[in-house]
Amino acid sequence: xxxxxxxxxxxxxxxxxxxxxxxxxxxxxxxxxxxxxxxxxxxxxxxxxxxxxxxxxxxxxxxxxxxxxxxxxxxxxxxxxxxxxxxxxxxxxxxxxxxxxxxxxxxxxxxxxxxxxxxxxxxxxxxxxxxxxxxxxxxxxxxxxxxxxxxxxxxxxxxxxxxxxxxxxxxxxxxxxxxxxxxxxxxxxx
Amino acid sequence: xxxxxxxxxxxxxxxxxxxxxxxxxxxxxxxxxxxxxxxxxxxxxxxxxxxxxxxxxxxxxxxxxxxxxxxxxxxxxxxxxxxxxxxx
Numbered sequence: 205x206x207x208x209x210x211x212x213x214x215x216x217x218x219x220x221x222x223x224x225x226x227x228x229x230x231x232x233x234x235x236x237x238x239x240x241x242x243x244x245x246x247x248x249x250x251x252x253x254x255x256x257x258x259x260x261x262x263x264x265x266x267x268x269x270x271x272x273x274x275x276x277x278x279x280x281x282x283x284x285x286x287x288x289x290x291x292x293x294x295x296x297x298x299x300x301x302x303x304x305x306x307x308x309x310x311x312x313x314x315x316x317x318x319x320x321x322x323x324x325x326x327x328x329x330x331x332x333x334x335x336x337x338x339x340x341x342x343x344x345x346x347x348x349x350x351x352x353x354x355x356x357x358x359x360x361x362x363x364x365x366x367x368x369x370x371x372x373x374x375x376x377x378x379x380x381x382x383x384x385x386x387x388x389x390x391x392x393x394x
Numbered sequence: 395x396x397x398x399x400x401x402x403x404x405x406x407x408x409x410x411x412x413x414x415x416x417x418x419x420x421x422x423x424x425x426x427x428x429x430x431x432x433x434x435x436x437x438x439x440x441x442x443x444x445x446x447x448x449x450x451x452x453x454x455x456x457x458x459x460x461x462x463x464x465x466x467x468x469x470x471x472x473x474x475x476x477x478x479x480x481x482x
Contacts, residue, residue, distance in 0.1 A: 213458040222461060226468070233472045240479035259421075266414050274407040277451040281400045374452055381447045385476075388436045392421045393480065394429045 216280070217370035225378045228342075232382050235335045236389055242327050251394065253328035256321065261312045262391040265305045266383065272301035273380040276350070276373045279357075283369055288361040291369075295354040298376070302347050309340050332390055339379070339386055346379045406450040413439045433480055441473035 215222060243250045275298035283291035316322075316329075323333045353372035356365040417439050420432040448469065449455040454462045 213456055215457045215461050216453045226464065229465075229468055229472075233468070233475070236472065236476050237479055240476060244479065244482060263414070263418060267411065270407060270410045270414070273447065273451050274403065277403045278400060281403070377447055377451045380451075381444045384443050384447065385440050385472075388417055388440045389476070392417060392436055393433050394422055 217367060217374045221371045221374050225374060228378060229382070232339075232385070235331075235338075236385060239331050239335065239389060242331065246327060249326055250328045253326060253332075254391065254394075256319075257332070257391050258312060258315065259391050261308050262387045265308050266387050268301045268305045268308070269380045269383050272298045272305070273377050275301065276376050280369055280373050283357055283363070283366065286361070286363060288357060292354055292358045295350060295357060299347060299350045299354065302343060302350065302376075302379075306340070306343055306347065309336070309343070313337075335386060336390065339382055342379045342382070346376045349375055403450050406446050410443050410446060413443050430481060434477060437477055437480060438473065441469055441476075445469045 275294045279291045279294035279298065282288075282294060313333075316333075321329055323330050349372045353365075353369055356368045359365070417436045420436055422429050422432060445466070448465050449462075454465055
């Protein structure tokens with residue numbers, strides 16, 4: 205086996221986080237399939253219920269998560285270039301975009317509850333609350349991770365925090381990509 | 395300041411925004427009827443965006459096999475299964 209050269213291919217972060225991410229993505233692909241399966245069974249109900257969703261909330265949230273991911277990916281590059289201060293600032297910006305997502309999500313759930321729509325309303329709303337709710341929990345965990353990763357980054361200007369940063373970034377990008385499928389599936393698909 | 399890699403992820407971010415905008419305008423307004431072609435396009439754009447995030451933001455583009463391959467297979471299988479279930 206040859207020793208890896210300076211340009212060797214490498215996986216960001218640790219293998220463990222990738223195993224976790226893969227497991228989570230497999231779980232969500234089951235969610236996608238389940239949603240479409242029951243959508244086929246009750247297509248009219250699903251399409252009518254979908255009209256009660258506020259697509260604008262979902263769209264703004266998509267843009268917030270994409271931008272948040274961009275901030276975090278850029279922060280990783282900055283930290284690798286020993287630019288700890290700007291890496292910290294970009295992580296904070298990524299965090300606030302994610303926080304924006306969470307605030308909008310809470311507003312959206314609140315709107316639904318006030319309109320008398322709950323998990324028990326029908327199958328569409330059961331899956332809507334379940335899947336976007338589980339995703340929302342991921343967002344909250346991701347925000348906690350970004351908070352601690354930023355602290356680690358600021359405490360390690362020597363670059364020793366790179367694995368921690370890469371692990372956190374990998375998790376956060378996964379939260380983004382799961383929403384990228386969940387949003388069109390639930391809000392847009394006719 | 396940050397070189398080509400950073401430019402690449404910014405370009406990807408712009409493409410992701412553009413993809414989101416295209417999906418948005420593909421949605422038939424107010425209809426309660428299934429419209430398959432826009433639906434398939436919207437799903438395909440979504441999985442294309444997912445692949446961009448995996449390769450560029452998550453850096454699988456520079457990662458060793460089998461990691462990149464495993465996630466590429468996930469994208470293809472998930473896209474295929476979701477599209478099949480949608481059309482079926």
